Amino acid sequence: MAAEVAVATISAPHDYLPIIVQLIVVLAFVGGTILATHFLGPKRKSKAKLDPFECGIEIHGNARTPFSIKYFLVAILFVLFDVEIIFMYPWAVNFKENLSVGFEAGMNNFIQMSIFLGVVLLGFIYVIKKGVLKWD
């Protein structure tokens, strides 16, 4: 198997030419657009225009003030459990197909997901016991 792949993948330097072309196109596009907007666009420099965030509400304070670590924790936990759900989608789609192969294949599939969910559930219990979601 590996040997067959090997024959197919021996490559001379000129085989990498498309990569260089791609690189040039990418750099030219980035540079080109930056230059083009610089020349094409109108230049208006009012205070409102130079605000980093403009939606009608007055800006007050600095963006770099420290705020509670709880926000970060909730955000990271959200990502974690969100990914868990994402994993479940392809599993659920394939479950029926696997079940049609036979009971054993379906059962295997089920056990594997149960182990995964069990590990995540342990993490969830840990998070709750640790008091991460207590908000006061």
Added chain:
Amino acid sequence: MNILILVSVLGVISLFAGLSESLRQHTRTIIVAGLIAITGLTMFTWNAKQFFPEMLNFDKYAAVFTTVILVISTLIFVLSKDQFNHDEIHKGDYYGIMLFTVAGAIMMVSFSNLTMLFLGIETLSVSLYTLAGSRKDLLKSSEAAFKYFLLGAFATGFLLFGIAFIYGATGTFSVSGISDYVHNTPQLPAIFYGGVILIMIGLLFKVSAAPFHFWAPDVYEGSPNIITSFMATAVKVTAFAAFYRLFSGAFVDVNEKWDNALIIAIALTLLIGNFTALAQTGLKRLLAYSGIANAGYMLLAVLALKNDASNALLYYSISYAAASLGAFAVLISVSDDEKTFEISSLKGMSKSNPLQAVLFTIIMLSMAGIPPMAGFFGKYMVLSAAIKEGYLAISLLAILTSLVGIYYYFKVIAAVYSAPDTEVQTENKANIVVFICAGISLVIGAYPDLILNLF
């Protein structure tokens, strides 16, 4: 595989034990008992039924190194009494993360697929970044974690890039698949060699070999003592075992293509490690540079892998880990994490604690490579393996630099036996870990066959 699962479960148990106030006091005891049981299981079940052998192959090599790692970790947990008292609530978490590090280490010594190698390295490293910063009240601990994380992530990039190159050339992640490819392809593409060198850079960083050693002294210095001892022993042995396993498994047939790069790295490591250690006044920094220098000797075993130097590597790993762990155990018994411990502060130990002074001397002699101790035979075996493969010049350099090493190890011994600046009280007790480490250094030095017959 079973061992990996058991260690991970032990880590989860430790996390949960840390939640309850009453169990928290016993977490360490539970872990030590669990690790001893798992170590026993490793020794007796290494050829049991394998799951996913194309991912993790728990062969004899893996079993032996797993045993070494588990024994070192057990000793470190024994040593970690009172080490996390500053942060009672998170005690279970620290222990848990340490166990996850061990789980990563087990993956690193038993992988048979590059993805598992990468996963193992990441499990190990990410846990270590956290542990390096576990003294949140100390600025230098955070600094160590930050430096370690930034540089480590960068090195991981190199490793991944290398793995991608290898995959691009061979079309497989499996170590045996790569080996087959190398064997059956008359003209290897340049991209393959590029991948080998990039992987080598990533691994040289993890073993703290020059010129990728810059993180080691600062991270060792800033991390809590117990974590530094963990990094200097278990993690270093693991990184070498993984390095050797990958290069002897996949790249052994093209070793004339990468050995020059490795020789340069070894020469730099030996010179920088030994000569910079001369100038150190802090004991922890001295041990960090000694760790770098020792990485050079262990790399000689990797260099000589064509003729199976795994015995030499194993023996050197054990002798180095025993000596290093013993030295850190002494450091932990005489200092805390908060301030730098100078070598001159050791003065008077022979008066205040004669037993520990004698054991510390044995450990330092082993590190320096003085004959009856294990360190000498480790160096001897590594050097003879390298010379047998014809790497004469680098072996000569290794011998010469080890003479330099003797000077700074004796500086420590001299401090132990010189007169104290102030009157000290006599207490004749040594930490049990110091005892065990000095014992290992003596016993396997006297009977090297104990280790050599393992393979």
